[in-house]
Amino acid sequence: MGSWFVRSGWSKGELARQVNRRARQTGAHHVSTDTSRVRRWLDGEQPREPIPRILSELFSERFGCVVAVEELGLRQEHRSPQTAGVDLPWAGPQTVRLISEFSRSDLMLGRRGFLGPSLTLAAGPALVEPMQRWLVPGPSAPAGEAPGDRPHRAGRISEPELELLESSTRMFRRWDAQCGGGLRRKAVVGQLHEVTELLQEGHRPAVARRLFKVTAELAHLAGFMSYDVGLQPSAQKYFVLALHAAKEAGDRPLGALVLSDMARQMIHLGRPGDALELVHLAQYGSRETATASTRAMLHAVEARAYANLGQADRCNRAVRAAEDCFADACPADDPDWIRFFSEAELNAENAHSYRDLAYAAARRRTYSSLARPPMQRAVELFGRDVDNHRRSYVFNLIGMATVHLLQEEPEEAAASAERAALAAGKVRSERVNTRLRKTAAAAAAQYPGCAAAVRLSERLAGDLHEYAEEARAV
Incomplete structure (x- = not known):
């Protein structure tokens, strides 16, 4: 752990404060560490869970890549093979049981400080190879039998009740787009747990498939919300369980959506090679x-992966493929879960691909110039309906600020970041907060003579929401 700590640039006190803050965020209110305890960890003392998992998350975020517990020289508590990792059995009964157990543990976390199974992030072959079994046909349950455990009684769910479950999932999805994952995540997890209870009853095959589809959508949404608030291992576990449920529902496109967001998470964690394998699996x-x-969205994520790998030609081809597919789109044919992929989202994805390429490649001016028009267009389109797309609006304002930095325009970068900070006051998203602080800090570090950038960075070092409220009052 010592070498990772030295490279991080943190002080012992700063690491202790971050551990305590993350523990509170995840419901582990019994955790309280200090500088002397951090010193003992660096000297070889083995902390108890959830400390190893928290340290893994913090160092992963710091370095932009997966830093496993073992790489820190720490040990994990024994984990049940049924609930640990991502290599899970691809069978209906086990999928229902695992989702039920994991969602119940997540709900208990908030109420009682219970952390559930210790989680670490999977990456590389340990992640990609189990996901490839998504494509392998599985055995079918006998007609009329529940996909979950053998039923004790016949399930009785009416058509209006099924429709209500499906409409509530659409509502949760809109709430997430409006205000981020922090406000409604527990409600989604609770709904997910209730649906898995229904799945353990006996249902006709058509009804069971619809319930599995609802389960997959809710698990995917729980994963995306967890990703949004910084709970990366939990996010990955929900994504994996969502993919299993989508397989049981027989919905390949929905499974592709799940894999695309697993790819986004890998890009976020500095694993673009893993992301590329996941998105290619989704496409196939x-x-x-x-x-x-959906094909346009997958090509857009593919472009992001190529951009982060610094492969400009392949990134360009994927961007063009996304634009071509989007031109053929017919919204009437689309399921609700892909309707987020609008003209605004297409511009946002392509702009971020070119922005990422500018960071990964030597020709920063060239690629940042390509990023600028679609980023401006994304800000404009999301801004027209900001109440329903606030998080996306903020992300693209931050993206615009990074483009200005790449083009050596510090005043414009600070102004764009300032707009993002004001809009972010109504968003509960750790991704937004972290990216905004990093962008403001980068502007201040690169241009210490830019008073607006320095002032914004200093203000954002505190509470983002308090800053937004103070700014509005002024």
Whole structure:
């Protein structure tokens, strides 16, 4: 752990404060560490869970890549093979049981400080190879039998009740876009747990498939919200369980959506190679069933992966493929979960691909110039309906600030980041907060003579929401 600590640039007190803050965020209110305890960890003392997992998350975020518990020289508590990792059995009964157990543990975390199974992030072959089994046909349950455990009684759910479950999932998805994952995550997890209870009853095959589809959408949404608030191991576990449920529902395009967000998470964690393998798996598995909008979205994520690998030609081809597919899109054919991929989202993805390419490649001016028009267009389009797309609006304002920095325009970068900070006051997203602080800090570090950038960086070092309220009052 010592070498990672030295490279991080943190002091012992700063690391202790971050551990305590992350523990409170995840419900582990019994955790309280200090400088002397950090010193003992560096000297070889083995902390108890959840400390190893928290340290893994903090160092992963600091370095932009997966830093496993073992790489820190720490040990994990024994984990049940049924609930640990991502290599899980691809069978309906086990999928239902695992989602039920994991969602119940997550709900208990908030109420009682219970952390559930110790989680670490999977990456590389340990992640990609188990996901490839998504494509392998599985055994079918006998007609009329529940996909979950053998039923004790016949399930009785009416058509209106099914429709209500499906409409509530759409509502949760809109709430997430409006205000980020922090406010509604527990409600989604609670709904997910209730649906898995329904799945343990006996249902006709058609009803069971619809319930599995709702389960997959809710698990995917719980994963995305967890990713948004910085709970990366939990996010990955929900994504994996969502993919299993999508397989049981027989919905390949929905599975492709899950894999695409697993790829986004790997890009976020500095693993673009893993992201590329996941998105290619999504494309292959849904090639005959995905709508044009879904294919466009997958090409856009593919472009992001190539950009982060510094592969400019392949990134350009993927961007053009995304634009071509989007031109063929027919919204009437799209399921609700892909309707987020609008003209604004297409511009945002392509702009961020070119922005990422500017960071990864030597020709920063060239690629930042390509990023600028679609980023401006994304800000404009999201700004027209900001109440329903606030998080995306903020992200693209931050993206615009990074483009200004790449083009050596510190005043414009500070102004864009300032707009983002004001809009972010109503968003509960750790991704937004972290990216905004990093962008403001980068502007201040690169241009210490830019008073606006320095002032904003200093203000954002505190509470973002308090800053937004104070700014509005002024």
